[in-house]
Amino acid sequence: MNEKSKPELVYWFSEQTLQPGPSVSLKCVAMGHPPPQFTWLLDGFPIPTNSRFVVGQHVTLQDDVVSHLNISRVTEQDGGEYACVAANSAGKALHAARVNVYGLPYIREMPKVTAVAGSDLNIKCPVAGYPIESITWERDGQNLPLNRRQKVFPNGTLIVEQTQRGEDAGTYTCQAANRQRHAARRDVEVQILVQPxxxxxxxxxxxxxxxxxxxxxxxxxxxxxxxxxxxxxxxxxxxxxxxxxxxxxxxxxxxxxxxxxxxxxxxxxxxxxxxxxxxxxxxxxxxxxxxxxxPPRWRLEPNDVAVAAGQDVTLQCQADGYPKPTITWKKAVGNTPGEYKDFMFEGSSRVLENGSLVFERVAKDSEGHYLCEARNDIGAGLSKLIFLKVNGKYH
Incomplete structure (x- = not known):
């Protein structure tokens, strides 16, 4: 099965200049898989829908796709930039060139143009007639550009950078003139949309x-x-x-x-x-x-533990909450609970990351009441008093 390949133009029409009256045929040939479909544009818009414009397309034995645009009885108003666009599911290819028809300046109608505030606006004036001496843009009777965001190009393209509704929305006028001062004018409405x-x-x-x-x-x-x-x-x-x-x-x-x-x-x-x-x-x-x-909640609540001296023992104390609770251990002073001091960790004892207290080879003097507290400054916190009983060595 053939892999997809985006269209590639292998033949295209060139710019041409002619008198009104005869017919003209524009041809493009493309290859690609799946076979591309052609569309034709005039100054960026679909070609006119009338009987003088006929588009044909066929596939050759070599799987090239050939497309013709035939225009019968060419008029001066048919002049402009024609483009063939070959497209398939893998991509597209485009070629554009002018067809100039001798005659007085003419500007086709332009639909309302919309742009999103902050984006660039690009309008091409659809001028016909030949030869054309100048294409200009104006707004409110003033020739553009009026500021650094506006740019007018000799081919009739107007670019407004970083559009703003208050400044850039409204009516713009394109004017095309020949050397004999014959001129055509056409307005276009520009709408600037503002996103939330x-x-x-x-x-x-x-x-x-x-x-x-x-x-x-x-x-x-x-x-x-x-x-x-x-x-x-x-x-x-x-x-x-x-x-x-x-x-x-x-x-x-x-x-x-x-x-x-x-x-x-x-x-x-x-x-x-x-x-x-x-x-x-x-x-x-x-x-x-x-x-x-x-507030803290027990995940593993501490409980009394009895163990033989010399064995390892873990006093569980694990709590959840948000923010993550801080676990602290204290030991009762003397044999009666009521007064506590911070537990002094020695080489044989340590607190795990989860808060539990571990004794390695526990000694008799580690026996006593232990208080585990879990706090995170939300609510009163948790505390639990337990007794670690250390019995004589196991024999």
């Missing part, structure tokens, strides 16, 4: 405890209506339902804002929440972290 801009959302960190209610508001500062809002948690769509296990509800507040509400937060709700606001011009995302502070 989200008001910064404060992070919800170190504020929430389990059981509290959390609300995230997402408002747009600017952007064309209508605006659609959606939410994600850790990159996955949020399921909104008062009956959903997640307990997350999303609401549309008005045309410009939406909210996400968690009726009762738990540690499972911690994560990165993203508001996505979209309109016809594009979309913006704003992500905030939400953390739920959880």
């Amino acid at each position: 801009k989200i008001l910064p959302i404060p992070a919800l960190t170190n504020l929430l405890r389990e059981g509290m209610r959390a609300a995230i508001s997402c408002q747009i500062l600017e952007g064309d209506l209508p605006v659609a809002f959606r939410w994600e948690k850790n990159g996955q769509p949020v399921t909104s339902s008062p009956y959903a296990p997640s307990g997350i509800i999303t609401r549309r507040m008005d045309e410009y804002s939406a909210s996400l509400v968690i009726e009762q937060v738990t540690s499972l709700h911690s994560g990165n929440y993203t508001c996505i606001a979209s309109n016809v011009a594009g979309s913006e995302r704003y992500t905030i972290p939400l953390t739920v502070n959880v």
Whole structure:
């Protein structure tokens, strides 16, 4: 089976200049797999739909695709930049060249042009007639460029960089003139679309405890209506339902804002929440972290332990919570619990990363009451008093 290959043009028409009246045939040949399909453009737009313009396409024995654009009874208004575009699922190839038809300047109608604020605007004036001495652009009676963002090229292309609605939307006029001062003019309407801009959302960190209610508001500062809002948690769509296990509800507040509400937060709700606001011009995302502070809870609660002297022993003390709890050990002063001092670790004892206390070859003088505490400054913390009993050596 043949692999896909993007189209490659192996023959194309060249620029030509002719008098009105005769017919003209433009030809392009391309190879590629699957066999490409051709489309034809005039000054960037589909060719006119009338009986004088006929497109044909066939495949040769060598699997080349041949396409013709035949124009009968050429008029001065048919002049312009013609392009053949060969496309298949692997890509496309394009060739463009002018067909000049002697006659007075003429500018074809231009549909409304839209651009997204902040992007560059590119308009090519569709000029026919030949020869043409000059192509100019103006706005409100003033010739362009008027500022550094505007650029006008001899071929009739107008570029406006980093468009802004307040400054760049409106009516532009292209004028084409020949040496005898005969001129044609045509207006084009430019619309600048503004995509949503989200008001910064404060992070919800170190504020929430389990059981509290959390609300995230997402408002747009600017952007064309209508605006659609959606939410994600850790990159996955949020399921909104008062009956959903997640307990997350999303609401549309008005045309410009939406909210996400968690009726009762738990540690499972911690994560990165993203508001996505979209309109016809594009979309913006704003992500905030939400953390739920959880008081310490026992994962492995300490218990009394009895062990023979000389054996290894582990006093379990493991706790979960957010922020991660700090585990500390203290030992009772004397034989009666009530007064404690920080446990002094020696060569034979150490605390594991999970908080448990390990004695290697425990000695009789290690016997006593031990207090394990787990704290993370959320709530009162946890503490548990246990007794380590060290019996005589095992024989």
